[in-house]
Amino acid sequence: xxxxxxxxxxxxxxxxxxxxxxxxxxxxxxxxxxxxxxxxxxxxxxxxxxxxxxxxxxxxxxxxxxxxxxxxxxxxxxxxxxxxxxxxxxxxxxxxxxxxxxxxxxxxxxxxxxxxxxxxxxxxxxxxxxxxxxxxxxxxxxxxxxxxxxxxxxxxxxxxxxxxxxxxxxxxxxxxxxxxxxxxxxxxxxxxxxxxxxxxxxxxxxxxx
Numbered sequence: 001x002x003x004x005x006x007x008x009x010x011x012x013x014x015x016x017x018x019x020x021x022x023x024x025x026x027x028x029x030x031x032x033x034x035x036x037x038x039x040x041x042x043x044x045x046x047x048x049x050x051x052x053x054x055x056x057x058x059x060x061x062x063x064x065x066x067x068x069x070x071x072x073x074x075x076x077x078x079x080x081x082x083x084x085x086x087x088x089x090x091x092x093x094x095x096x097x098x099x100x101x102x103x104x105x106x107x108x109x110x111x112x113x114x115x116x117x118x119x120x121x122x123x124x125x126x127x128x129x130x131x132x133x134x135x136x137x138x139x140x141x142x143x144x145x146x147x148x149x150x151x152x153x154x155x156x157x158x159x160x161x162x163x164x165x166x167x168x169x170x171x172x173x174x175x176x177x178x179x180x181x182x183x184x185x186x187x188x189x190x191x192x193x194x195x196x197x198x199x200x201x202x203x204x205x206x207x208x209x
Contacts, residue, residue, distance in 0.1 A: 030204060
C-alpha cells in the first residue's frame with residue numbers, strides 16, 4: 001500500500017495557536033485554497049484508489065477537494081479523529097501556560113508522560129491511529145490510499161512507522177495540507193517524504209482563487 005497522509009488545510013486557531021483538538025472549525029479561505037492545491041498536486045503524480053478522512057469537518061472538507069479532483073469518494077475512519085485536549089480545548093497556549101505551567105512545560109518536553117485534564121494521552125492517540133492504519137492496510141494492501149487527518153494523528157502515525165519513541169512527538173513537523181508519502185509492502189515500511197509543502201508556495205498571498 002502507498003499511503004499519502006495529509007493534514008487538513010488552514011483553520012482558525014492555527015495562528016495564533018490554540019489547542020483545537022475536537023473543536024469543530026471550518027477551513028478558512030486560505031485552507032480551501034490549500035486543499036485545492038493539494039488535490040492538484042496529488043492528481044498530478046498518483047492514481048488514488050481510496051480516500052479516508054477523520055470524522056471532523058475540516059478533514060472532510062479537505063478530503064472532498066481531493067476526491068473531486070482525483071475521482072474518488074471519501075469514507076470516514078474514526079481512528080483518524082484528532083487528539084482530545086479535554087479541559088484545554090480551544091484555549092490559547094498562553095492561557096494554559098499561565099494556568100498550569102508545570103503540566104504545560106511537560107507537554108512540550110515529555111509529552112509521552114502527560115495526561116491532558118479530561119482528555120487524551122499520546123498512547124491512546126497512537127492506539128486509535130494504528131487501528132485506522134491496520135484497517136486501510138487490510139482493505140487496500142496493493143493500492144494507493146489518501147488519508148486526511150490532523151497534526152497530532154499524523155505525528156503519531158509517523159512515529160510508529162519510523163520506529164521512533166513517543167518522546168519524539170515534537171520532532172516531526174506537520175504543516176496545514178502537507179503531504180507525507182509512505183510505502184508499506186510485505187511488512188516493510190519506507191517513508192519517502194514528510195511534510196512536503198512545495199505545492200502551497202505563494203498561496204498565502206493569493207486571494208484571487
